[in-house]
Amino acid sequence: MIIYKSLFFACSGEALTKRLRIKTFEALLHQDISYFDDPNNNTGALCTRLSTEASAVQGATGIRLGLILQNFSSLAAGLIIGFIYSWELTLLIIAFIPFIIAGGFLESRLITGFASKDRKALENAGKVRIFVSFLFSTGKLHLIHL
Secondary structure, three states, X not given: OHHHHHHHHHHXXXXXXXXXXXXXXXXXXXXXXXXXXXXXXXXXXXXXXXXXXXXXHHHHHOHHHHHHHHHHHHHHHHHHHHHHHOHHHHHHHHHHHHHHHHHHHHHHHHHHHHHHHHHHHHHHHHHHHHHHHHHHHHOOHHHOOO
16 A cells, blocks of 8 residues: 555656646746846756756655655544543643654754755756866867866
8 A cells, every 4th residue: 555655646746847847948948038148047057957946846745745644644543542542641742742843844944955055066067067068069178177
């Protein structure tokens, strides 16, 4: 059963990512020329954004969504069973749930902060890749001395 759950959420996440990439690329094709003159919208940055941001949406909606649903249903079932067998211990557990949620929120904020730094580094790497491929295609790669 778990395999089917993961499979279906992964397939829906992949379909959403593909549709999002197509729509984003179509929107990029309809931009004015002045949009591409902005240094933040160079070729490397746009290619990197097209690949990484759509994948981030997949990470938020695919298997992660199934995991969130599974965790909430397990929490509800555990609380119900806990109230049936030992309501005192269950009340103590409920008192610690806000701390667990705060820890999860702090962890996601830290991961998001690191992801934004990584995205900027990937955009810069995309710029270098585009530049080197241009030099290679024009035959001027030998002019660069490292």
